[in-house]
Amino acid sequence: MSVLITGIGELTTNSEVTGDALVIDGAEIAWVGNAGNAPAADERVDVEGRAVLPGWVDSHTHLVFAGDRTAEFGARMAGKPYTAGGIAVTVNATRAATDDELAAVVRKHIAEALKQGTTFIETKTGYGLNVADEVRSARIAAEQADEVTFLGAHLVPPGEDADTYVDLVRGEMLDAVAPLVRWADVFCEKGAFDYDQSKAVLQAAAAKGLGLRVHGNQLGEGPGVRLAVELGAASVDHCTYLSAADIDALASSDTVATLLPACDLSTRQSLPPARALLDAGATVALASNCNPGSSYTSSMAFCVTTAVLQMRMSVEEAVWAATAGGAQALRRTDVGVIRPGARADLHVLDAPSITHLAYRPGVPLTHSVWRRGERTN
Numbered sequence: 001m002s003v004l005i006t007g008i009g010e011l012t013t014n015s016e017v018t019g020d021a022l023v024i025d026g027a028e029i030a031w032v033g034n035a036g037n038a039p040a041a042d043e044r045v046d047v048e049g050r051a052v053l054p055g056w057v058d059s060h061t062h063l064v065f066a067g068d069r070t071a072e073f074g075a076r077m078a079g080k081p082y083t084a085g086g087i088a089v090t091v092n093a094t095r096a097a098t099d100d101e102l103a104a105v106v107r108k109h110i111a112e113a114l115k116q117g118t119t120f121i122e123t124k125t126g127y128g129l130n131v132a133d134e135v136r137s138a139r140i141a142a143e144q145a146d147e148v149t150f151l152g153a154h155l156v157p158p159g160e161d162a163d164t165y166v167d168l169v170r171g172e173m174l175d176a177v178a179p180l181v182r183w184a185d186v187f188c189e190k191g192a193f194d195y196d197q198s199k200a201v202l203q204a205a206a207a208k209g210l211g212l213r214v215h216g217n218q219l220g221e222g223p224g225v226r227l228a229v230e231l232g233a234a235s236v237d238h239c240t241y242l243s244a245a246d247i248d249a250l251a252s253s254d255t256v257a258t259l260l261p262a263c264d265l266s267t268r269q270s271l272p273p274a275r276a277l278l279d280a281g282a283t284v285a286l287a288s289n290c291n292p293g294s295s296y297t298s299s300m301a302f303c304v305t306t307a308v309l310q311m312r313m314s315v316e317e318a319v320w321a322a323t324a325g326g327a328q329a330l331r332r333t334d335v336g337v338i339r340p341g342a343r344a345d346l347h348v349l350d351a352p353s354i355t356h357l358a359y360r361p362g363v364p365l366t367h368s369v370w371r372r373g374e375r376t377n
C-alpha cells in the first residue's frame with residue numbers, strides 16, 4: 001500500500017532531500033520531491049499547506065511505574081527542593097502493582113505521546129530495584145517501547161548498603177535484564193550513585209554488549225558528563241549544571257547532550273545551557289523525561305517551545321534536537337529524518353510552519369500522525 005502526500009506547505013526532512021510531496025510505501029518513505037514529479041501511488045492525501053516534519057523521537061522516558069506524586073509536586077511548588085529520594089515512593093508503588101497495571105500505564109502514556117506526534121520512544125526500568133521487579137519492568141517496557149534501557153542504578157533502595165547494591169546491579173540483576181534491553185544507564189548524582197559506583201555498573205553493562213547512557217549533572221555540577229564522555233556513552237541526559245570543561249568535553253565527543261527542560265521547570269531548577277552547548281559544537285537532543293516524579297509530561301512540543309522561548313535555541317535547532325537529535329542519542333539513523341528508506345514516521349502540524357510551535361505556545365498543533373506508514377490520527 002503506497003500513499004502520496006501532497007500540499008506540504010513546509011517540509012522539514014533533517015536530510016539532503018527537499019520538496020512539497022512524499023510517498024510512503026509500506027512502513028517506509030519511498031520518495032521525496034516536488035509533486036509535479038511524483039510517482040503513482042495507491043492513495044493520495046492533500047495536507048493543504050500544512051507543515052510536515054519527522055515524528056518526535058523521545059529518547060528519555062520512565063514509563064514503567066505505578067502510583068502518583070502529586071503531593072510531592074505540590075510541596076515543590078511551595079518551595080521544597082526536588083531530591084533523588086522521591087524515586088523510592090514510586091518504587092514501592094511499582095513493586096505493589098500487577099503486570100497488567102504496569103503494562104496499562106505504559107500503554108496509556110505511549111498512546112498519549114503518539115497523539116501529540118511522538119512516533120519513537122525510549123523507556124527505562126528503574127522503579128523495580130530488585131532482580132524480579134527490574135526484569136518484569138524490562139519485559140513490560142520491551143513489549144511496547146521502541147528502545148529499552150536498564151536503570152537498576154537509579155537509587156540505592158532505602159535501607160540497603162550501597163556497595164552491596166552496586167554489586168547486585170552489575171552482577172545478577174544485569175545478567176537477568178541484559179537479554180531484554182539495548183541500553184544501560186546510571187543516575188550519577190549526589191544522593192544516587194557516585195563516579196566509581198556508576199563506572200562499575202556501566203563497565204559491566206558494556207562488557208555484556210549494552211550501549212551506555214548516563215543521567216548526569218541534574219541537580220548540580222558533578223562527574224556524570226565526564227564519565228559519559230570517558231566511556232563513550234551515546235548520551236548524557238539532564239546536563240542542567242555544566243562546567244566549561246563539561247561543555248568542551250561534550251563538544252569534542254560523540255556523546256549527545258540530552259536536555260530535559262520540562263523536568264527542570266517541574267523541579268524548579270535552572271534551564272540547561274543549550275546555547276553554550278550548541279555554540280561550542282556539542283550535539284543536543286531534547287526529550288520529555290516523562291515520569292511521575294520530576295517531569296510528568298509526554299509533550300515534546302512543550303519541550304520544543306520551552307527550548308525556543310527560554311533556552312535561546314532557534315525553532316530549527318529545537319525541532320532537530322527533538323527528532324534527529326533524539327535519534328542520534330539512541331544511535332538510530334532510520335528515525336528522526338525524512339528520506340527514502342527511513343521509517344515513515346510523520347507529524348503534520350495544523351500550521352503552515354514549525355515556527356508556530358513557539359509562536360503559538362501551548363496550542364495543540366498536531367493535525368495528523370503516521371507511524372511506520374500507518375495513519376494513527
Ligand code: NIG
Nearest residue numbers: 086087187215289291293294
Ligand atoms: O530523570 N533523575 C533521575 N530519574 C528521573 C526522576 C525520577 C523520579 O523522580 O521518579 C529523572 O528525572
